[in-house]
Amino acid sequence: MLEKKMEGINTNKVIEEFEASTKDAGGVQRETLKKILEENASAEYLQNLGLNGKTDPESFKSCVPLVTHEDLEAYIHRIAEGDSSSILTGKPILDMSLSSGTTQGKRKFVPFNDELMENTLQIFRTSFAFRNREFPLEEGKSLQFVYSSKPGKTKGGLGAGTATTNLFRNSKYKSGMKAIQFQGCSPDEVIFGPDFHQSLYCHLLCGLLFREEIQSVFSTFAHSIVLAFRRFEQVWEELCNDIRDGELSSRVTALSVRMAMQKLLRPNPELADLIYKKCSGLSNWYGLIPELFPNAKYIYGIMTGSMEPYLKKLRHYAGELPLMSADYGSSEGWIAANVNPKLPPEMATFAVLPNIGYFEFIPLQDNAECMYKEPKPVDLTEVKIDEDYEIVVTNFAGLYRYRLGDVVRVMGFHNSTPELKFVCRRNLILSINIDKNTEKDLQLSVEEAGKLLAEEKLEVVDFSSLVDVSTDPGHYVIFLEISGEASEEVLQECCNCLDRSFVDAGYVSSRKVKAIGPLELRVVWRGTFLKILEHYLGLGTVVSQFKTPRCVGPMNIKVQQILCNNVAKTYFSTAF
Ligand code: AMP
Numbered sequence: 129m130l131e132k133k134m135e136g137i138n139t140n141k142v143i144e145e146f147e148a149s150t151k152d153a154g155g156v157q158r159e160t161l162k163k164i165l166e167e168n169a170s171a172e173y174l175q176n177l178g179l180n181g182k183t184d185p186e187s188f189k190s191c192v193p194l195v196t197h198e199d200l201e202a203y204i205h206r207i208a209e210g211d212s213s214s215i216l217t218g219k220p221i222l223d224m225s226l227s228s229g230t231t232q233g234k235r236k237f238v239p240f241n242d243e244l245m246e247n248t249l250q251i252f253r254t255s256f257a258f259r260n261r262e263f264p265l266e267e268g269k270s271l272q273f274v275y276s277s278k279p280g281k282t283k284g285g286l287g288a289g290t291a292t293t294n295l296f297r298n299s300k301y302k303s304g305m306k307a308i309q310f311q312g313c314s315p316d317e318v319i320f321g322p323d324f325h326q327s328l329y330c331h332l333l334c335g336l337l338f339r340e341e342i343q344s345v346f347s348t349f350a351h352s353i354v355l356a357f358r359r360f361e362q363v364w365e366e367l368c369n370d371i372r373d374g375e376l377s378s379r380v381t382a383l384s385v386r387m388a389m390q391k392l393l394r395p396n397p398e399l400a401d402l403i404y405k406k407c408s409g410l411s412n413w414y415g416l417i418p419e420l421f422p423n424a425k426y427i428y429g430i431m432t433g434s435m436e437p438y439l440k441k442l443r444h445y446a447g448e449l450p451l452m453s454a455d456y457g458s459s460e461g462w463i464a465a466n467v468n469p470k471l472p473p474e475m476a477t478f479a480v481l482p483n484i485g486y487f488e489f490i491p492l493q494d495n496a497e498c499m500y501k502e503p504k505p506v507d508l509t510e511v512k513i514d515e516d517y518e519i520v521v522t523n524f525a526g527l528y529r530y531r532l533g534d535v536v537r538v539m540g541f542h543n544s545t546p547e548l549k550f551v552c553r554r555n556l557i558l559s560i561n562i563d564k565n566t567e568k569d570l571q572l573s574v575e576e577a578g579k580l581l582a583e584e585k586l587e588v589v590d591f592s593s594l595v596d597v598s599t600d601p602g603h604y605v606i607f608l609e610i611s612g613e614a615s616e617e618v619l620q621e622c623c624n625c626l627d628r629s630f631v632d633a634g635y636v637s638s639r640k641v642k643a644i645g646p647l648e649l650r651v652v653w654r655g656t657f658l659k660i661l662e663h664y665l666g667l668g669t670v671v672s673q674f675k676t677p678r679c680v681g682p683m684n685i686k687v688q689q690i691l692c693n694n695v696a697k698t699y700f701s702t703a704f
Contacts, residue, residue, distance in 0.1 A: 137253060137256075137257075137307040137308055139256070139257035139260050139261065140257075142253050142254060142256075142257035143254075143257045143258065143261070146254050146257070146465075146467070146479075146481070147543065149481070149482055149483050150479065150481075150482060150542055150543035150544060150545040151543045151544060152544065153480070153482040153508055153509050153543065153544040153545040154507070154508070154509040154544065156482040156483050157185075157482050157486055157487070157507065157508050157509070158184070158185060159483075160482065160483050160484075160485065160486050161183065161184075161185055161188060161486040161522065162183040162184075164485075164486060164522060164523070164524055165179065165182075165183040165188065166183060167217075167218050167219075167524070168214075168216070168217050168218045168526070169181055169218065170214045170218045171214045171215060171216055171217055171218055171526065172213065172214055172215050172216075173203060173215060173216050173526070173528070174192070174528070177191045177192050177193075178191055179191050179192070185486075185507070188486075188522075188528075188529075189488075189505075189529075192528050192529050193529065194490075194503060194505070194520060194529045194531055195528070195529060195530055195531065196530070196531050196533075197236050197238075197530070200216070200527070200530070201236075203215050203216050203526075204216075204224075204236075204237050204238070204239065207221050207224070207239065207284070207286070208224055208237055208282035208283060208284055208286060208288075209282070209283050209284040210282075210283065210284020210285055210286070211284070215526070216239060216525075216526025216527075217239065217241070217525060217526040219241070221239040221240070221241060221286065221525070221526065222241070222286055222287060223239075223240040223241070223286055223287040223288070223289075223294055224237040224238065224239060224240060224282055224286050224287070224288045225237070225238050225239075225240040225289070225290060225291040225294055225459040226277075226280075226288055226289065226290050226291075226459070226668065227290075227291070227458070227459040227460075227673075235667065235668070235669070237282070237288070238291075238459050238460050238525070238527070239525040239526045239527070240291065240294050240459075240525060241524065241525045243523075243524035243525060244461050244462075244523065244524065244525050245294075245295070245298050245300055245301070246300075247461060247462050247481075247484040247485070247523075247524070248295060248301075248457075248462055249300065249301070249304040250462075250481065250483075250484060251455050251457065251462040251464075251465050251481060251484070252304065252305075252308060252310070252455070253304070253307075253308060254465040254467065254481065255454070255455050255465040255466045255467065255469070256308040256309075256310070258465075258466070258467040258468070258469055259426075259428075259452060259466075259469040260308075260309075262469050262470055263425050263426050263450065263452075263469065264425075265309050265343045265344065265425055266343060266423070267309075268309075268341040268342065268343035268423065269311055269312065269313040269338050269341045269342055269343065270309075270310050270311060270312055270313065270342065270343060270344045270345070270346050271312070271313055271314075271331065271334070271335040271338075271342045271344070271345045271346070271421065271424075272310075272312035272313075272314065272331070272345075272346045272347065273328070273331050273345075273346070273347035273352040273353055273355075273356045273671075273672075274292065274296065274312065274319055274346075274347065274348065274352075274672050275319060275321075275324055275327055275328075275352075275670050275671045275672050276289070276290075276292070276293045276296050276297070276319050276320045276670060276672075277289050277290045277293045277668055277669070277670045278322070278668070279293070279297065280668070290459070290668075290669065290670045290672070290673050291458075291459040291673070292348055292670060292672045292673055293670060296319060296320075309343070310344075310346075313334045313335060313337075313338040313341070313342065314330060314331050314334040315334075315388040315389070315391075315392070316388075317384045317385050317387070317388035317389075318330040318331060318334065318385055318388065318389070320384075321382050321384070321385045322382050322385075323381075323382055324665055324670075324671050325379075326379065326380045326381065326382055326385055327385065328355070328356055328359055328671075329359070329363060329367075329377070329379060329380060330380060330385060330389050331356065332356060332359070332360055332363070332367060333367055333370060333371070333376075333389065333393075334389075334392065335420070335421065336367060336371060336399070336403055336420065337371070337392055337393070337399075339399075339403075339420055339421050339422070340422070340423060341423070342421040342423060342424050343423060343424060343425055344424060344425060344426055344427070344428050345417055345421065345424055345426075345427045345428070346427070346428045346429055347429045347672065348429060348430060348454070348672045348673060349429060349430045349435055349672070349673065349674070349675065350429045350430060350431040350435040350438050350439070350442055350473075351435060351438050351674060351675070351676070352429070352671050352672060352674070353427065353429055353438075353442060353445075354438045354441050354442055354445070355661075355671070357413070357416060357417070357445045358441075360416070361413055364403070364407050365404075366379070367403070368400045368403050368404045368407075369400070370393065371393070371396050371399050371400040371403065372395065372396070372397050372400035372401075373395055374393045374394040374395035374396065375393065376389050376390055376393060403420070406419050406420065407419075412444075413444070413445060414444055414445075414447060415445075415446070415447025415448070416445045416447075417445050417446050417447065417449055418446070418447050418448065418449045419447075424449060425449075425450075426449060426450045426451070426452045427442065427446050427449055427450070427451050427452065428452045428454055429453075429454050430453060430454045430455075430456075431451060431452075431453040431454075431473035431476070432453050432456075432473060432476050432549075432550045433550045433551075433552065433553075433567075434553075434567060434571075434675045434676065434678060435473075435675075436473070436474065436571060437571055437574065437575070437588070437590070437591070439451070439473055439474070440578075440587070441587065451472070451473055452466070452469050452473075453466055453471075453473040453476035454466060455478060456478035456548065456550060458532060458534075459673075460521055460523060460527055460530060460532060461484065461485055461521060461523040461524075461525065461527070462481070462484055463478065463480060463481075463484075463485070463487065463519065463521070463548075464478030464479055464480045464481060464547075464548055465478060465479055465481060466478055466479075467479045467542060467547075468547075475549075476549070477539045477540070477547040477548060477549050478547065478548050478549075478550070479542040479545055479546070479547050479548075480508060480545045480546055480548065481545075482508060482545055484523075484524075485521055485522055485523045485524070486521075486522035486523075487508045487519065487520065487521060487522075488505035488506065488507060488508075488519075488520040488522075488529065489505055489506050489507075489508070489510075489511050489517035489518070489519060489520065489536075490503040490504070490505045490517055490518040490519075490520060490531075491504070491505075491506065491515060491516075491517055492515075492516040492517055492518055492535060493515055493516070503518075505520050508545065508546065509544050509545075509546075511538045511546050512538060513538050513539065513540060513541075514537065514538065514539075515537070515538055516535055516536070516537050516551060517535070517536055517537075517538070518531060518532075518533070518534065518535055518536075518554050519531075519532050519534050519535075519536055520532070533553055533554050533555055534550065534551075534552075534553060534554065535551040535552050535553070535554050535566075536548040536549060536550055536551055537549045537551050551566075551568060552566040552567045552568040553566075553567055557679070558570065558593060558595055558604055558630075558679055559595065560595055560597065560601070560602040560603075560604075560638065560643075560644050561634070561638055561643055561644070562634035562637070562638060563630075563632055563634035563635035563638050563644060564632055564634055564635075565604075565630055565632050565635060567678045567679065569630060569631075569632060570591075570593055570606075570678055570679065571678075572629060573606075573625075573626050573629035573630050574588060574591050574606070574608070574626065576625050576626070576628075576629040577608070577622040577623075577625045577626045577629070580618060580621055580622050580625055581610060581614060581618065581622065584614055584615070584618055585612075586610055586611050586612050586614055587610070587611045588608055588609070588610060588611075589609040589610065589611055589654070589657060590609050590657035590676055591606065591607060591608050591609070591676075591678070592606075592607045592657075592660075592676060592677060592678055592679070592680055592687075592691060593605060593606045593607065593678060593679050593680070594607075594679065594680045594681075594688065594691075595679075596648070599645055600645075601642060601643055601644055601645045602644065602645065603644055603645035603646060603647060603648055604627075604630075604644070604647045604648070605647075605648045605650060606626050606647065606648070606649050606650070607650050607651075607652050607656075607691050607695075608622070608649065608650075608651055608652070609651075609652050609653075609654060609655075609656050609657050610651060611654075614651075619649065619651060619697065619699055620699050620702070622649060622699075623647065623648075623649035623699040623700065623701050623703075624701050624702060624703040625703075626647055626649060626701070627639070627646065627647035627701035627703040627704065628703045630647075639703075639704045640704060646700045646701040646702070646703075646704070647700070647701040647703075648698060648699070648700055648701075649698070649699040649700075649701075650691070650692075650695045650697070650698050651695070651696050651697040651698075651699075652691060652694045652695055652696060653694045653695075653696050656690065656691065656694040657676060659690050659694070660676065660677070660687055660690050660691075661674055661676075663686055663687065663690060
């Protein structure tokens with residue numbers, strides 16, 4: 129095998145280390161737990177639970193309860209308020225990550241520390257090593273649609289930002305990214321710019337300026353890449369003008385961003401003409417990305433779970449360029465790396481790194497039973513192929529037996545560590561009585577309706593849903609933003625199709641006996657979902673971590689208002 133040695137990282141060595149730790153995943157897990165518990169033995173939380181210095185999994189499980197974020201809120205609150213005693217960890221926590229809150233509607237603080245930073249780099253190194261074996265990069269840059277939140281402080285003076293912001297701000301991150309040839313082409317001022325629209329425009333401009341050097345196109349979640357190229361369709365001529373004249377558009381007003389960009393710009397009519405010609409020659413923007421960036425090897429970002437609905441559009445922009453789904457993790461810490469980069473995103477799996485945390489899995493075979501019984505998690509190496517589990521994390525930053533709320537399926541094993549497929553968030557379900565539909569069920573239903581729209585050369589831009597129990601009986605409401613005008617007949621058929629495509633037995637039987645009313649389709653105006661994104665940005669979320677809320681709960685009043693105030697047309701299903 130070809131030795132791929134690059135500045136700072138020997139990919140063969142990274143792969144060897146991964147192989148070694150996954151060969152004895154069970155042993156590495158015990159060691160990891162021991163390390164976590166030793167480092168944090170003085171933490172008040174663990175002391176109160178009577179662990180008394182024991183570090184074996186059996187004692188750990190018998191003393192420490194399974195918890196959710198809610199159970200830890202009082203402890204996290206004290207840390208955020210500036211109490212620097214050993215509360216959840218041995219060493220004081222200096223930074224908090226703010227989760228995006230876009231899946232659950234509520235933003236939450238979770239502790240961040242150097243160990244989580246190191247875990248992140250380990251995950252990135254691992255998946256890069258496998259990726260680079262199949263798709264080697266040359267010297268160059270990466271076009272990265274990444275955005276940082278404003279650096280904030282908690283009441284007690286701890287650093288507070290989104291998890292990605294905590295990464296981008298960390299000096300180790302930059303050197304770590306350089307080592308895996310993952311240097312962005314945009315100046316920091318663009319990433320840290322105060323306005324996301326302006327930053328997005330400048331990311332696109334930087335990409336074009338360095339177009340020959342671009343080796344990969346990246347965003348944390350695929351949604352940002354689709355958003356960026358949808359924007360490109362609108363502003364490409366303006367971008368060409370900027371390049372032609374060497375002058376930045378007046379739409380970018382942030383001084384720091386203007387100054388940084390102006391340093392990169394000089395009049396370049398040849399490049400402007402070339403891009404103009406390329407864009408004019410494309411049919412409906414198919415293959416836009418490789419056309420603009422002829423040396424790009426792949427597109428990279430999280431494309432699984434709630435990102436799957438964007439794959440169709442992403443493929444359209446990508447043409448023949450491979451799509452590679454990035455790793456699996458959360459603000460609470462990383463879990464698993466994509467070590468099979470050749471698999472298409474729909475089949476992507478994630479191999480758990482046994483040394484970055486201690487992981488347990490709550491079996492979900494019989495969902496109904498699980499709701500009532502005390503869950504009995506199994507260990508990392510005890511999981512069974514083809515079964516679904518809720519994942520429980522113990523990390524190096526003060527979370528012990530923490531229910532992440534994600535459902536994963538075991539697809540196989542890499543040595544003795546499981547390869548997981550992300551299924552959905554556990555709590556995201558449409559439910560009125562005995563029916564239960566997950567985010568995945570909703571996605572499949574919308575995909576079916578999308579096929580009817582595709583026949584009319586239209587597409588679903590984005591979607592969401594809610595349960596309306598103000599009617600009797602209650603019913604599902606699905607909001608669709610569509611790329612253009614569809615006829616009344618097609619939209620009525622879409623509505624019926626959505627209703628029919630929820631195949632959950634509880635739903636179907638409830639619909640038949642009219643215990644659930646006809647599904648309602650509300651078509652919203654173009655730009656509605658951008659308003660939702662902007663609403664979250666206003667709350668401090670970053671685009672990099674944004675996930676469209678697919679099911680809007682009654683507490684999420686603002687998002688409900690945005691959706692309900694932008695309805696263009698309404699249909700009720702006649703399917704049952
Ligand atoms: P946040 O903490 O806001 O960044 O969100 C983390 C959540 O994003 C996780 O708990 C998952 O639900 C979702 N997520 C992260 N990585 C992936 C992935 N590779 N595939 C699907 N969903 C993911």
